[in-house]
Amino acid sequence: MARTIIRILKNSQEIKEAFPIMKQLRAHLNEASFLQLVQEAVEKEGYQLAALYEDENIVAVTGFMPMITLYNGRSIWVCDLVTDEEKRSKGYGKKLLNFVHLWAKENGFGIVSLSSGLQRGDAHRFYEDKMEYDKFSYVFF
Template sequence: MSTHQVIVRELTTEKEWIDAFPTMNQLRTNLNLDSYLNLLQKMNKQGYRLFALYDEEIVALAGIQMNINFYHERYVFIHDLVTDSSKRSKGYGEKLLQYIHDWAREQGAQYVSLESGIQRREAHRFYEEKMHYDKWCYSFRRKL
């Protein structure tokens, strides 16, 4: 990380969402700009919030949603977490995740939860070893 101020802020305008697309597209490669904006507008109406970590420019993103259920009670689910591929291993992901943890705590959340693709072993090590997440369940889905 560089010496100037690194900040996190919520992206709320279409221009900010467009600025974030190249980074999000590194994680969600199936999206084009139109499908990304269309889905983001719908998700936003359901409580999805997109946060960006800036180091002069967007270097990492976290897409989250506050939820309530029986097993987590009030919690934040991280739908999307990505650091720009040219900026990895510089502490940005950890800084953004810590921000989300603090934000969730301020909102009265009991947990922060996320899912990660089975093949993403490096990400799993980061979540478990560096960020102290517990691997506590499997997630299943069925295409209809």
């Protein structure tokens, strides 16, 4: 039986190891720009990059950060969530989001929210059906 653990990635080497999975979601990034953006986001925004390991191999990654807004108050924004395309539909995304919810609760944040591209129907079904998220708005930019 496979052993799974989730941990926050702390150093450059761990962050680089997450890049092949994150690239499946953020195809426009190369390893150097990914590393630079993660390090800057950690330093300036409190961004956290967490990985789910299966038998010591990263199979899913999430990036999230604290936010304080008048709309949500103290909340967590999930910036990135991706499971290796070869490992999808095995519950890894749910485990990672549950980890984010627990982290949020332990750190005094009442809401976890995210946005998802309009074209990502499978992801939307996952968020609504498996995670019981509700749609509240569109994101414009």
